[in-house]
Amino acid sequence: MSKITSLDTYDVRFPTSRELDGSDAMNPDPDYSAAYVVVRTDQPHVAGYGLAFTIGRGNDVQKAAIDALAHHVVGLDIAEVTGDLGGFAKRLIGDSQLRWLGPEKGVMHMAIGAVVNAAWDLAARLAGKPLWRFIADMTPEQLVATIDFRYLTDALTPAEALTMLHAAAPTKAKRIAQLLEEGYPAYTTSPGWLGYTDEKMQRLAREAVAAGFRTIKLKVGLNVEDDIRRCRLAREAVGPDVAIAVDANQRWDVPHAIAWLRRLSDVQLAWVEEPTSPDDVLGHATIRRAVAPTPISTGEHTQNRVVFKQLFQANAVDLIQIDAARVGGVNENLAILLMAAKYGVRVFPHAGGVGLCELVQHLAMADFVAITGKKDDRAIEFVDHLHQHFVDPVVIRNGHYIAPQTPGFSAQMHADTLKQYSYPDGPVWCEPVDVAKAQ
Amino acid sequence: MSKITSLDTYDVRFPTSRELDGSDAMNPDPDYSAAYVVVRTDQPHVAGYGLAFTIGRGNDVQKAAIDALAHHVVGLDIAEVTGDLGGFAKRLIGDSQLRWLGPEKGVMHMAIGAVVNAAWDLAARLAGKPLWRFIADMTPEQLVATIDFRYLTDALTPAEALTMLHAAAPTKAKRIAQLLEEGYPAYTTSPGWLGYTDEKMQRLAREAVAAGFRTIKLKVGLNVEDDIRRCRLAREAVGPDVAIAVDANQRWDVPHAIAWLRRLSDVQLAWVEEPTSPDDVLGHATIRRAVAPTPISTGEHTQNRVVFKQLFQANAVDLIQIDAARVGGVNENLAILLMAAKYGVRVFPHAGGVGLCELVQHLAMADFVAITGKKDDRAIEFVDHLHQHFVDPVVIRNGHYIAPQTPGFSAQMHADTLKQYSYPDGPVWCEPVDVAKAQ
Numbered sequence: 001m002s003k004i005t006s007l008d009t010y011d012v013r014f015p016t017s018r019e020l021d022g023s024d025a026m027n028p029d030p031d032y033s034a035a036y037v038v039v040r041t042d043q044p045h046v047a048g049y050g051l052a053f054t055i056g057r058g059n060d061v062q063k064a065a066i067d068a069l070a071h072h073v074v075g076l077d078i079a080e081v082t083g084d085l086g087g088f089a090k091r092l093i094g095d096s097q098l099r100w101l102g103p104e105k106g107v108m109h110m111a112i113g114a115v116v117n118a119a120w121d122l123a124a125r126l127a128g129k130p131l132w133r134f135i136a137d138m139t140p141e142q143l144v145a146t147i148d149f150r151y152l153t154d155a156l157t158p159a160e161a162l163t164m165l166h167a168a169a170p171t172k173a174k175r176i177a178q179l180l181e182e183g184y185p186a187y188t189t190s191p192g193w194l195g196y197t198d199e200k201m202q203r204l205a206r207e208a209v210a211a212g213f214r215t216i217k218l219k220v221g222l223n224v225e226d227d228i229r230r231c232r233l234a235r236e237a238v239g240p241d242v243a244i245a246v247d248a249n250q251r252w253d254v255p256h257a258i259a260w261l262r263r264l265s266d267v268q269l270a271w272v273e274e275p276t277s278p279d280d281v282l283g284h285a286t287i288r289r290a291v292a293p294t295p296i297s298t299g300e301h302t303q304n305r306v307v308f309k310q311l312f313q314a315n316a317v318d319l320i321q322i323d324a325a326r327v328g329g330v331n332e333n334l335a336i337l338l339m340a341a342k343y344g345v346r347v348f349p350h351a352g353g354v355g356l357c358e359l360v361q362h363l364a365m366a367d368f369v370a371i372t373g374k375k376d377d378r379a380i381e382f383v384d385h386l387h388q389h390f391v392d393p394v395v396i397r398n399g400h401y402i403a404p405q406t407p408g409f410s411a412q413m414h415a416d417t418l419k420q421y422s423y424p425d426g427p428v429w430c431e432p433v434d435v436a437k438a439q
Numbered sequence: 440m441s442k443i444t445s446l447d448t449y450d451v452r453f454p455t456s457r458e459l460d461g462s463d464a465m466n467p468d469p470d471y472s473a474a475y476v477v478v479r480t481d482q483p484h485v486a487g488y489g490l491a492f493t494i495g496r497g498n499d500v501q502k503a504a505i506d507a508l509a510h511h512v513v514g515l516d517i518a519e520v521t522g523d524l525g526g527f528a529k530r531l532i533g534d535s536q537l538r539w540l541g542p543e544k545g546v547m548h549m550a551i552g553a554v555v556n557a558a559w560d561l562a563a564r565l566a567g568k569p570l571w572r573f574i575a576d577m578t579p580e581q582l583v584a585t586i587d588f589r590y591l592t593d594a595l596t597p598a599e600a601l602t603m604l605h606a607a608a609p610t611k612a613k614r615i616a617q618l619l620e621e622g623y624p625a626y627t628t629s630p631g632w633l634g635y636t637d638e639k640m641q642r643l644a645r646e647a648v649a650a651g652f653r654t655i656k657l658k659v660g661l662n663v664e665d666d667i668r669r670c671r672l673a674r675e676a677v678g679p680d681v682a683i684a685v686d687a688n689q690r691w692d693v694p695h696a697i698a699w700l701r702r703l704s705d706v707q708l709a710w711v712e713e714p715t716s717p718d719d720v721l722g723h724a725t726i727r728r729a730v731a732p733t734p735i736s737t738g739e740h741t742q743n744r745v746v747f748k749q750l751f752q753a754n755a756v757d758l759i760q761i762d763a764a765r766v767g768g769v770n771e772n773l774a775i776l777l778m779a780a781k782y783g784v785r786v787f788p789h790a791g792g793v794g795l796c797e798l799v800q801h802l803a804m805a806d807f808v809a810i811t812g813k814k815d816d817r818a819i820e821f822v823d824h825l826h827q828h829f830v831d832p833v834v835i836r837n838g839h840y841i842a843p844q845t846p847g848f849s850a851q852m853h854a855d856t857l858k859q860y861s862y863p864d865g866p867v868w869c870e871p872v873d874v875a876k877a878q
Contacts, residue, residue, distance in 0.1 A: 026535060026538070027535045027536075027538075027539070028535060029535070029536075030535070030536065030539075031536070054536070054539050054540060055535070055536050055539045056536035057507060057534065057536035057537050058504075058507050058536060058537045058539070058540045058547065060503065060507065061500065061503045061504045061507050061540065061546065061547065062540065064499065064500045064503040065497075065500045065546065068496060068497050068499065068500050095496065096465060096466045096467060096468070096469070096494070097466075097468075097469065097470070097493070097494050097495035097496035097497060098496050098497045099465070099466075100466070100469075100493050100494045100497070101493060101497045101500065101501065101545060101546050101549075102545050102546075103689070103716075103717070103740060104716075104718075105544050105545045105718070105742060106540060106541050106544045106545020106546055106547060106548070106742075107500065107504065107540050107545055107546035107547055108497065108500065108545060108546055109545070110540075149692075150692065150716075151692055151693075151715060151716040151718075151719060151722070152692070153692045153693070153694060153695075154692065154693035154694055154722065154725065250542070253588075253589065253590055253591070253592045253593065254590075254592070254593035255592055255593055256592075276590060277542075277543075277589075277590040277745045278542070279543075279544070279590075279742070279743065279745040279746055279749075280590060280745050280748075280749065281720060281721070281749060282720070282749045282752050282753060283590070283593065283745075283749075286593065301542060303544060303545075303718070304718065306716045306718040306719050306722075307718055309719075310718075310719065310720060310721045310722075313721050314721060
């Protein structure tokens with residue numbers, strides 16, 4: 001029997017605040033970071049990789065939370081984990097003592113997500129398939145067995161999920177071929193960071209359109225006059241046929257969001273992302289009613305499936321973001337994708353950060369093949385950033401994500417990256433010029 | 440200028456799982472624990488004390504999260520902190536990098552709560568007042584200045600809060616005298632743990648009534664037949680005039696809660712606590728409508744003021760629990776108490792655990808004196824457990840909390856407790872018999 005021998009964790013941080021990449025109304029100076037986890041086994045070259053994404057301080061807390069899960073993982077037979085990915089995730093979520101620290105939210109839940117994702121990575125590698133294909137090749141019954149329906153049955157039952165999956169099953173092969181040929185649409189946030197000048201934003205917006213992107217996203221929320229000007233300049237740059245979304249990163253109270261968005265109403269917006277607290281389901285519903293038909297959206301900070309359920313039940317959003325590393329792993333994201341499909345809400349996955357593009361593309365592609373059959377009315381976020389640190393980095397061509405072919409979940413980082421960017425002892429953080437920044 | 444010199448943290452755990460005290464439907468074997476924090480200063484005998492409560496595993500993660508806040512605290516002038524408790528809390532909550540780990544929920548938010556509470560403890564000690572009195576003696580303007588109204592203004596504005604506090608101000612002195620004379624009503628959960636036999640439950644229920652308690656609470660949710668029997672036996676034991684509440688500790692999905700509570704409908708229940716996920720505002724509203732007039736309640740796991748706001752807006756609860764150590768400290772609990780007052784929802788504070796009784800009594804008493812003027816239609820939970828470890832333990836007389844007189848927030852533990860129960864190196868955890876348990 002092959003065993004899991006260790007759960008190794010790493011505090012990896014990139015000094016992105018030096019360039020103002022990633023700056024928005026709530027996050028002026030992030031240092032993109034990962035609490036990175038490797039599930040090692042007694043087999044040579046057999047391991048699973050996962051991560052929780054943070055923006056700097058606190059990455060050590062996130063790493064400690066992953067370490068706290070080791071006793072649920074180390075010593076298990078590999079087959080116990082990969083053969084029952086639903087049971088594995090449930091045991092982590094169900095640890096009654098650790099559950100008190102959430103439940104199912106924040107640091108502890110992201111830690112569970114990182115470990116659960118590493119288990120899926122391991123399972124897909126052993127199956128010799130990229131994760132999207134590993135999911136797509138599951139039977140409806142196998143897929144449903146991975147999902148924890150606790151707290152969901154008033155919105156989605158296992159039987160309903162099975163019905164949806166069975167309806168999609170006969171045409172999966174056709175969509176796999178289509179995906180391999182066409183890729184999956186991407187949109188880009190690269191032009192829109194708040195720290196950029198108007199000129200840089202317009203130049204990057206034009207470059208994005210030239211590169212084949214059909215949607216760009218701008219950060220907003222610091223100053224309404226600036227936002228109006230930047231939206232108009234962006235429209236000038238991209239022309240009438242490319243969609244413009246904006247992202248307020250939770251900046252507003254409900255009345256402020258409504259007043260602000262009315263000022264922006266003459267800019268045709270594809271969506272407004274995170275207008276207020278990610279916890280405020282009713283607030284999103286109120287904003288959406290008040291500014292209709294402007295589409296409202298949230299999700300990158302939505303803590304778990306229970307809050308997504310309510311967003312759907314309350315008609316609070318026109319579309320959602322999912323994030324591969326915020327909730328409790330692949331299993332919970334499958335539950336969210338199934339609910340979104342049932343409620344007819346389009347999904348525009350959140351990416352960027354560290355490895356989020358690499359991870360979330362698999363979920364969107366699995367959704368297209370096995371759940372909704374739709375991809376051309378939605379898109380995955382893309383930021384061209386830090387991909388060089390991954391062994392199987394995303395490939396973007398003509399504004400589309402190309403379907404990964406390498407087995408696994410694409411989360412593995414290069415060994416040299418782990419050394420160079422290790423915090424606080426890696427060389428990047430030890431050079432004299434960086435000491436003040438690293439405080 | 441007096442300075443804060445360190446933020447010292449301690450992993451303190453009590454092996455309560457050995458006795459099944461504290462067992463409920465979701466938490467079969469808790470080891471009640473505290474991530475304990477001391478804000479030390481350069482003045483002899485001047486310090487502030489706080490804690491985050493956990494139930495065992497993960498207490499080290501909670502401690503690491505408190506450590507991550509040290510740079511916001513160490514080196515400050517004491518007066519900068521105690522003179523602007525609102526600004527102090529906002530800086531902790533507003534750390535944009537740490538905020539990513541929540542925002543404002545779970546491990547990181549409880550850590551902020553522990554440090555913020557320690558700052559209030561320090562301020563009250565320096566003022567020579569117990570915390571409830573320190574709050575009660577604030578002017579309405581001073582109290583409102585401590586509150587972060589972000590994400591609340593669609594439910595409660597600073598102006599509305601001021602109006603409420605000004606209305607209560609002229610009669611505060613009268614209520615202070617009344618509180619000192621009468622105490623504040625308590626209810627007890629001591630008889631109701633799931634691990635207890637029927638006989639032990641009935642004996643403890645009779646003892647509770649004899650001791651002056653007018654409400655007891657039973658844990659439910661594992662088996663409906665057991666629950667019906669235990670509720671009937673409890674009613675036999677306490678007679679017709681003592682209220683019986685039940686607590687399901689998040690055990691049910693929405694449809695299950697409705698079906699289960701209909702089976703219990705012939706037991707007159709004071710309230711049903713945590714029928715489902717604490718994140719499910721709409722679920723609580725659905726359950727409440729379906730089982731009316733049975734009163735529905737939640738709050739001990741409610742992550743922050745934004746979720747409480749929605750519970751009020753959605754008419755999802757008849758009453759709430761607040762917890763002194765779950766949200767971001769005194770400031771956020773004052774916001775929650777003000778919203779509860781505006782929406783006419785009664786507050787039955789959650790206590791028990793480690794130090795939760797000691798802490799939350801101050802908040803309930805401040806609410807009575809400075810906000811609602813009400814106490815006899817509500818009660819603070821009481822569990823007679825672990826109080827001996829505190830320097831200023833709660834005093835219960837004839838079913839009432841006696842108002843504390845010692846300056847501060849009553850969170851300070853005995854030095855010997857920190858030594859004995861330190862995890863994993865304290866003697867309680869090192870004896871051979873305990874090694875297996877401590878794994």
